[in-house]
Amino acid sequence: MSNNASALQSDISNSLSTRPQKADEHYFVGKVLKTAQGDIKITEEMAKKIYRYLVKNDYTDEQDRITDAYIDARKAGTLAAMPGDLQPYSDPILDVIDSIYTDKQLPAIDDDRKGKINPLNSNFDKKEFQELWQRINHKAIYQVDFDSAELIAKAVKELDQHLRVEKLHFNIVRGEQVDNATYEQMKTGQGFAVSETEREEYQHSVHSTVKYDLLGKVSELTKLKRSTVAAILQKIQKVVFDQFRNNPEDFISQTARLINTQKATMVVEHLTYDLLEDKFDSSIFTAGQTKQDFVHAGQPLKKHIYDYLITDSDVERKLVFGDPKSNDPGGLESAKEVTVYAKLPRGFSIPTPVGNYNPDWAIAFEEGAVKHVYFVAETKGSMESLQLKAMEQAKVDCAKRFFEKLSEQISSKKVSYSVVDSFKSLMNIVR
Template sequence: MFDISDDRRPKKNSLNSNFEKQEFKELWNRINRKAAFSVDFDSEELVQKAVEELDASLRVTPLQYTIQTGEQAAQVTYDGLKDGEAFVLKTTEPEKNVHSIHSAVKYDLIGKIAEGTQLTRRTTADILKGISVTVFGQFRTNPESFISETVRLINEQKATMIIEHLTYDPVEDKFDLDIFTTGQTKQDFSKAGDKLKRHIYDYVVTDSGIEREFVKELDTCTEVVVYAKLPRGFLIPTPVGDYNPDWAVSFKEGAVKHVYFVAETKGSMSSMVLNEIEKTKIKCARKFFDEINRKYAPENVKYNVVNSFGKLMELVK
């Protein structure tokens, strides 16, 4: 009889011997630090910066609608009606609506912007009172667009101020080792790929083609001793939500300049592609690792964003 195995069975993904390597313990001891953050936030400064940015950049496009006219086809069949072919399109005419403020829809302008920016109604009102009459007049043109663009621009200024006034204070508390075992059996291993040699688990679930290629090269690089896809429980607190870095890598001593590295993998290195929350979390992580290094040992851990294994090697050499 043939022994037919079922490849659809879920893989078991236990920690392997790489987890016990001294090089991984050294890496983990360096990044296993918690910290509390504080932001000395000045509402008046935010109001001033937001007003300047809105006056310079807020541009709202008028609401548009399209009028299409057509004629019934000469031959109308059941199938034609079902497929939308019973009428023949003759003209398409775009129109702009410049009187949308007279719509029956009522907007809580201050409330909507306060909700989207997580600012108080008073601070939101101070910003709106500060912008020019011409810029504020765009609300008449397209209320929805005015609100969403105002929220976006204020949040950009808020994120910039957060980074400028953010400080981290490392604390004695550390992560428990159970973050490496919690939730491992619930992963979808259909995207896990082949068994690995240098990872702390036999398999790793990747989120993208970028990550799959990154793992392939990490696992075959002779200068890499051990690496880990950091578990979801490894979190750095930031004012815009907790941040979970992607990778921790330990290289051979003497082979590279930065032996211990924490990497965030992104498809594009351009900050234009990342949303404001992502950009802010990455900037916060830089401050976190800078403070950890400063307090415990200079240049212990290097943190950066990479879009490929080649980029990582450029940074560590």
């Protein structure tokens, strides 16, 4: 909530808090009910019945303050019926109850940026961004031609060395309740002291109740033929394969992961892309948007295609807003060379043999200020390729192939693609 909104709600709270805060019998005695037949004063007997009505239905707490149950039922029109002799005066009695102060009735004064859709702004229609979008807006298909025998050999070696399946087991925890445990201790799980733990492995055969399509599932997860998966599993050591019976699901998951790692290291050098006539619809920039909380998003952006941006990491925040602690504190928002930029939506993806890849940023620079006017960037915390996981590195390498293919079909102002870890590293590439 912004400072102005907080101050306004505080002012309202201060002005209302001078009202009575307890719904006890004493409060109701003598209050005047406005009815069609005229004014009626609440007697001590009526006050006692009103008080009992509130207590019976949990509309007041132990301090006789109005509860959420009353507030919610009042708003929903589901309040419990009053006793028979009070029913003719139900509405004026509720008006008297409503006059009791509770901060639960304060109006919700939210920051205008909270819980809002983040619409595209005029930067999206800028000539520079539309030209960049037309250059990268191509769907594609890929082809990979590599030696299956080589993949099988590498996968077998990888599985023999690193496939370790966790056995199904139970963790047994024994403990005793602490002396004189308080309510808060019980509520927070601190009311018991652990005295002993024991791990007991599950000994029964999992095959007795569940059937697994081992070849089919691994084939699905690796996008390999069943025959290729079968060739890999037939060649691994028996002691490695026997782990399947201990935990089939973990065996399948880890086997697919390790095969995909080997596959990722092989595909790039044998990968080619063919561009399709089909393109992405610009609706991907707004499709599937849900209300987002922009309370901490700062001021509206000047060069982004949306007014606000919720970044995924500290690296991304520094790329956009700069790093005051850096020797080169600039960012996309403040850089004179940047005309317009966009955090690309998840709907824009490049197909790769190891899963779809979604680049991070599309940036249009001022023409003449840099050597690469149109740029697509991937932000990573480290520039060392060896520190990227094999799957991540494979996707990045595939993306390079994709943008190389794009550049072959663009006569001028080609789109450059690279991985950056800061605004400084980005500018070192484009200058």
